Amino acid sequence: MYGRKKLVIEPAWCKGCGICAAFCPKQVLEIRKEKVVLRDEEQCISCGLCELRCPDYAIYLVNEEE
Amino acid sequence: MPSDLVHLYMRIDHLPQIWCPGCGNGVIMRDVAVAIDELIHDEDNPIKREDIVIVSGIGCSSRAAGYLDFNSIHTTHGRAIAFATGIKMANPRLHVIVLTGDGDCSAIGGNHLIHAARRNLGLTVICFNNDIYGMTGGQYSPTTPNGDKATTAPYGNVDRPFDIAQLASGAGASFSARGDIYHARETIEIIKQAILHKGFSLVDVYSICPTYYGRKNKKGDAVEMLKWQRDNLVPTARYYSMSEEDRKNKKLVGILSFNDYPEYTEEYAKIVAACRKTKKG
């Protein structure tokens, strides 16, 4: 098993399309002022589905130690 | 700071890309990068980065050749497969991957598509199929569904659409598949298999153009268009476990046809070798 990963958001690249937030299985993302924000870091399960479908590479996971 | 994947395989000084919010192109471009990355790191499939060539035509989708950091060439509208044919014939060892739009590959470039498929030339064609000409403002393409609206079909499209995967297969392609944006993980696996396949491989990836196709046809925003994909496109394993009744109105995404027809550059090399032998003898 791999360790927990940390979610990184790059607001400058986010176009606010809402895809990541709509399909997040834990519903921890939301769009505020046309940018995505992580509402509750504790609830994120590091599934990577947001990264998989973000057309703009503005949200992704990194290994915790980085 | 973008992700490692983006750093490794994209020209980050050209990013963020100029595609509209929610455009499917970015997802397919990432699928291609992940597929290549996974193949490069798979010990069983020794594919080298320097052997990969990305070729595109013209269209919103074709801009991907400019963003991806490989040996790449952004060519003219409809002619990506023609350029790719030259590259593959000159150096058959290369993995030549064509990134093209539904208009680029099935309207102006339709003849190149069917003949490359007929020859079973070892290219991999990834069609970013958004059912419209995105770049030029939403004209209908050969994949726009019958009855749908476009700038050039304000009262509804009279034409019947091509199914590009079936078209390629009918023309002789030895690998033909469909993918989509919502099922990105499955689509990455299909793209990997298409790249590994020796003969002509085509993956028709159902994309979304919220700006033109979506707006003109009242399909909602990018999220609504992806929900439609989730509810109507079904990956292979699930598709075949469904009853015939449940399959009605659903579309299979996955590999449609697969065979081992002889590959063109290999057959060509045989002729060259045979001619050399007769000359010497």
Ligand SMILES: Cc1ncc(C[n+]2csc(CCOP(=O)(O)OP(=O)(O)O)c2C)c(N)n1
């Ligand atoms: C020879 C030629 N004819 C027409 C055009 C205008 N043109 C540019 S892109 C395009 C269609 C693009 O549609 P598609 O291939 O589906 O790509 P998309 O923009 O939807 O990704 C057309 C007709 C051109 N650039 N060159």
Ligand code: SF4
């Ligand atoms: S990694 Fe998964 S759970 Fe975490 S924000 Fe992204 S989609 Fe949601």
Ligand code: SF4
């Ligand atoms: S999918 Fe990407 S671009 Fe769209 S809102 Fe989420 S982070 Fe922003």
Ligand code: SF4
């Ligand atoms: S016009 Fe359509 S295909 Fe072109 S970038 Fe915008 S959403 Fe994408």
Ligand SMILES: [Mg+2]
């Ligand atoms: Mg198109």
